[in-house]
Amino acid sequence: MSDRPNKVVIDEELCKQCELCVVVCPVHALRISDRINTKGFHPAELYEYDKCIMCGFCAMTCPERAIAVYRPEVQKA
Amino acid sequence: MKVVYERPKTLEKVTNHYCPGCHHGILHALIAEVLDEMGLAEKAVGVAPVGCAVLAYNYLDIDWIEAPHGRAVAIATGIKLAHPDVLVFTYQGDGDAAAIGLAETMYGAIRGVNVTTFLYNNAIYGMTGGQMAPTTLLGMKTTTSPYGRDAKREGYPLKMAETIALQGGTAFSARTALFNPKMIMETKKRIRQVFELQMKGAGFTFLEVVGTCPTNWGMSPVDATKFAETEMVKTFPLGVYKELKEVE
Numbered sequence A: 001m002s003d004r005p006n007k008v009v010i011d012e013e014l015c016k017q018c019e020l021c022v023v024v025c026p027v028h029a030l031r032i033s034d035r036i037n038t039k040g041f042h043p044a045e046l047y048e049y050d051k052c053i054m055c056g057f058c059a060m061t062c063p064e065r066a067i068a069v070y071r072p073e074v075q076k077a
Numbered sequence B: 001m002k003v004v005y006e007r008p009k010t011l012e013k014v015t016n017h018y019c020p021g022c023h024h025g026i027l028h029a030l031i032a033e034v035l036d037e038m039g040l041a042e043k044a045v046g047v048a049p050v051g052c053a054v055l056a057y058n059y060l061d062i063d064w065i066e067a068p069h070g071r072a073v074a075i076a077t078g079i080k081l082a083h084p085d086v087l088v089f090t091y092q093g094d095g096d097a098a099a100i101g102l103a104e105t106m107y108g109a110i111r112g113v114n115v116t117t118f119l120y121n122n123a124i125y126g127m128t129g130g131q132m133a134p135t136t137l138l139g140m141k142t143t144t145s146p147y148g149r150d151a152k153r154e155g156y157p158l159k160m161a162e163t164i165a166l167q168g169g170t171a172f173s174a175r176t177a178l179f180n181p182k183m184i185m186e187t188k189k190r191i192r193q194v195f196e197l198q199m200k201g202a203g204f205t206f207l208e209v210v211g212t213c214p215t216n217w218g219m220s221p222v223d224a225t226k227f228a229e230t231e232m233v234k235t236f237p238l239g240v241y242k243e244l245k246e247v248e
């Protein structure tokens, strides 16, 4: 995971598990994790890294603004 | 690496007190984004309401005044008279701006006070535990209309964007929503437009935003968002009701 460039970065402490990001993602790349934050919520996570198209819909929908979205430079093979 | 989205600078990095999935958080963030993009955060003064948004001053890193229940536009009028060159906006719920504060909101429009009002319409009194508001939908169950709002008993939902649009001093009045990315982008565009109009001295600018109250509607955030999209918009049609094209 860590050697791949960031696409979706979720601040797990800010997340309140509302699931709006999970539902809005057009490629179903997000889900609710089984981790737990100090407020007692299960934060959202990116689980389908390759599917993510970096559209930013999750970030602009998040009422907590807990999500940042980045578009990595394309590496020429 | 290209940034697609990062938290706006003007949005304080604290956990807000809103219930999970409440659209109040989205509207706060959009206002912060527009203030950042327009470089107006240093010049902006917000007026916070009584209602769930009462603590808005903790979340946007600008100057704020907290108004008594419903009196936000009256206070905004005073700020604007004392400091005509600052950007003044009120952020209010429907119980605040359309019930106890209806007179102040209306007179803002009638007198053409050069300030902006954001009305977060979730059709209910959120903070106090879900009582009926003037904007409650017909048939909607609240703690004070347990059998559903009946027009014969409680009258009809108040349509603020349309009403404000009829007043002579109104430069802009519209209704948008936050239930999908397209509407979120539309709302952001309108926030920018009302701030631009105010900076040109156009008059009273009013943006009603259809939101949710998952907690008092008794729904999950996802269902509440769907309810806004399918039911709320039937009573509260989205659109621009008044728009000054030329500003002298």
Ligand SMILES: Cc1ncc(C[n+]2csc(CCOP(=O)(O)OP(=O)(O)O)c2C)c(N)n1
Pocket (backbone or CB within 6 Å): B050, B051, B052, B053, B069, B092, B093, B094, B095, B096, B097, B100, B120, B122, B124, B125, B126, B127, B128, B133, B213
């Ligand atoms: C003078 C006065 N009357 C009544 C109240 C109680 N009160 C607090 S918030 C509120 C209604 C808030 O509803 P709304 O403006 O729709 O905001 P929301 O909480 O739904 O965002 C009321 C009636 C008060 N604080 N002050």
Ligand code: SF4
Pocket (backbone or CB within 6 Å): B017, B018, B019, B022, B023, B024, B052, B122, B126, B127, B212, B213, B214, B215, B216
């Ligand atoms: S009570 Fe309703 S309006 Fe208030 S924060 Fe909770 S969901 Fe939002």
